[in-house]
Amino acid sequence: MKVLIAGCGYVGEALGHELLALGDTVICLKRDTRGLGREISPWAADLTVPSSLMGLPADVTAVVFCAGARERSEAAYTSTYVRGLENLLSALGSAGAELERLIFTSSTAVYEHEDGRWVDEDSPAEPTARTARCLLEAEAITLRGAPRASVVRLGGIYGPGRAGLVERIRSGQVTAPGATLYTNRVHQDDCAGVLAHLLHAESPPPLLLAVDDCPVDLSELYRWLADQLGVAAPRASDSAPRGRFRTSKRCRNARLKAMGYRLRMPSFREGYAALLQEAEA
Template identity: 25%
Template structure:
């Protein structure tokens, strides 16, 4: 299978390596020369392209390819102009056969701890969430206009090798006291890679899949479990009032949303049952 990767970082590299191992041809579109060199060391062909430029710097010929889109939206505004430019750069006569868009569960906004499946209306309440929802809208409109399946993967927090808050724990940064901490959701990177590959291959896929291990915990419990697994002191727990003073605006925005992600469709329709269905199993598989 031929595939093009918009962005090829922590998750994208692993998906790309699986595609290559499966006999596929892969090309990644990345922003920096350093990324081109890093991917070359992994055996991944790539091209440098900056989707922050107003005028597309290349014409994308993606005939019969899967376009994996990992590029995050810009860090400001309510729209994803990077994806808009990428879609505009696709040659009309050289369309991909499918787009797999990595989105976020943040598009649902605060759900007050309720279980959330894919039928829930999008209600992003942060600029970050609105940019992701805009990306889904852009991709969906493009797919409808061109007759191309678009699969949005709504992904929560990702953890795995090299993707744990160990530096934060060692610094003693506080967390919200357990009684105040909202529900949050996680997925092990290996399971996310499996989901991405399945989304590229599924016959008649759903338009969106929630991606999670299916066992939500609180944000505070996540930090406590990681600390325990690595023999680090648990971080101090503080009140909401103290969190307003001591935690970053970004962290406070995550703590302002509470939801439990239902992954039934991922398991029953996409056919992916997580190898790591909870934090304990995922953390236990990592080198400590």
Template identity: 35%
Template sequence: MTQHVLLAGCGDVGMALGERLSQQGWAASGIRRSVDKLPENITPIPMDLTNPGDQDLPKADAVVITLTADGRDVEDYRHTYLGALKGLHQALQASGIPPRVVLVSSTGVLGNSDGTLTEDAEPHPTRDTAKVLLEAEHLAQQLFPGVIIVRPAGIYGPGRTSLINRVRQGSPMDHARITNRIHRDDLVSVLHEVLEAEQPPSLLHAVDTEPARMGDVAAYIAGKLNVPVPPDKPGGSAGKRLDSSRMQEFVSALRFPTYREGYDSLLS
């Protein structure tokens, strides 16, 4: 039987996941306020999840929640993340909560650390918006028992080239800061595996295999662009190293295991 997935907040990651799943025989529906950008193989469901009213969602086997705040301040995050989770729960009451619910959060909830952080690390968010994301994780656990939380870091890929642009422009950056990232297509692979696995982990870091200093990443990109390495501008945070061992055991293979393969694909 064809499985049906609801993609709640179906933006870039949700659309890429929906297209991947549809190629694997799933039926995918995208929930967003404006559905004109959805590809043909994703069934559009126009809905404002922060205010669903009496609109109900169809029965599904799974729901993947990939939300993007309308703005950068705390209230924007609270409205989008907390409001949409409550609205989604309300709109699913008639058809029932799917047996598998996946929330895409962020490693920002962990804060900064001098050591290497696994999924067992206690979150200590420093940014106010990250505190809202952690609150959203807790709310999702209350509303959707058994929810699986995936925390990506530094998503880059097609249309996500801000670091390339900064290097090209020579924007100063903190060379010593430890950074973590994942290519969008590899994040889609992680979510795909989570949906199809019999017993996926309840929490995963979606990051590649090599945490790296920002200066090293910038130097690699600069070499590809044949431009000078941007100047160093020391900051106030050393960043953090995220352990991806659990994800590597769970996901068959990353297409872009480090930033080198990822940026090669974008700059080729």
């Protein structure tokens, strides 16, 4: 398979190496390709500038879109996820590429429930946040964009280089929310693993939640981390969480399991334990 990874950052680069190991040919597109290994064929282009996308190879058969908007605003989301995706599909169409597979990395942020309920791929996503609505728009473009297209809604990504929470807990800078708030997490290794697994699946589902087995109350996660670090558990805030920080839902990963994917980091415990060990080493 010749795979174009559009927006090759934290997840995209890990995916690139995963796919190379599976024998795929990989092209990694981003604006600043310095620092990318030559083996994943860096391709410098800006998804928001159609002219920069001219000359893409016609023999690309699969695209994984995992560019990230530079800020959480409607303008940035529209530009990156909606226009960026449209520009890319149009450029590949003009190049004569015939996509067999197309994957868009969306987010569990499209579920805005606040009551800790379980959600899965069949649960309605009716976000009020404009940013989340942009994600839904890009999801719809994806599903029209190739015969076997899939949307993957990722939970909160963490892993090597994204362990700021650990340092903030260590230095006592974190306050626990004054309410039960579930967080759904997925390790970088599983982001790459799930996307590669999906790309190679015989019958890929159109929608997949990619989260670990263990939605966890934020306060419990903070206490667990504090315990591992041997520091005091963060104190609870006196005020109720506001805005997007109020959302609380538990995402089910049954469909992912049914596809035969085995999580490398089934919960925050394995994932953060690996990070803490690496930091010690």
